[in-house]
Amino acid sequence: MNLNNYQRIINNLPKNVRLVTVSKHQSPDNILQVYETGQRIFGENRALELQEKYNFLPKDIQWHFIGHLQTNKIKNIIAFVSLIHSIDSFKLLNEVNKEAQKINRVVDVLLEFHIADEMSKQGFIIDEITEYLNSTNYKELNNINIVGVMGMATFSDDENKIRNEFKLLKSYFDILKENFFFNNDSFKEISMGMSNDYQIAIEEGATLIRIGTAIFADI
Ligand SMILES: *Cc1c(COP(=O)(O)O)cnc(C)c1O
Secondary structure, eight states, rough: OOOOOHHHHHHHHOOTTTEEEOTTTTTTTHHHHTTTTTOOOOEEEOOOHHHHHHSSOTOOOOEOSSSSSOOHHHHHHTTTEHHHHHHHOOOHHHHHHHHHHHHOOOEEEEEEEOOOTTTTTTTHHHHHHHHHTTTTHHHOSSSEEEEEEOOOOOOSSSSHHHHHHHHHHHHHHHHHHTTTTTTTTTTOOOEEEOTTTHHHHHHOOSEEEEEHHHHHTTT
16 A cells, blocks of 8 residues: 555644544555554544444544444444544434443534535534524533534535635634633534545644545555
8 A cells, every 4th residue: 555645644734633534445454554654543434334443453543433423323333432523413412422321431522514515415504503502402411522513515626615615614613612612622623624625624724634535545
């Protein structure tokens, strides 16, 4: 496997930005090659695949869940997942809390916002979140810790469009920080940017970028 692209991404990463190496569909062997360079954060989008890889691979990997999470699969990953990027419904948030409570864990999560044109992309709109964060239901969730926001831009080669969508996500982060999380230092993550748009995402304030293809394409 050729790690040149990976090294180039790592070498150009600003200090405040962390790389999530998206390893979905990749063999444990390929993952280990990246792991051996020092990378510890890997992202998966299917619960059962993540569970298998967790069992097989070194235990100091920080596994991030980045895909649409079905509520009946939460139990497969809840004990070890280090960050769930893709909370896209209140039902899911409540179910994650419930499963985390069963094993006495507090799990870090991001709220996924809908910022793209495509209806196929999941996510909240800002008004439903601001309303929810004032609700008693939210205040009863003691086993989740909301540490930031996540979003996916429209798949497009219009750089301005992508940039504006990332700006929108950053503005949601700022609204939530200012109104609900000003006392919470752990609320600091903006997960945005993939292989084709991560440079724009970094310019617009990403703290976590999620890259798969650009790293593994050279195998
Ligand atoms: C697959 C995936 C990525 C990585 O996409 P690439 O284009 O391969 O870099 C990032 N985020 C999510 C949510 C994904 O499903």
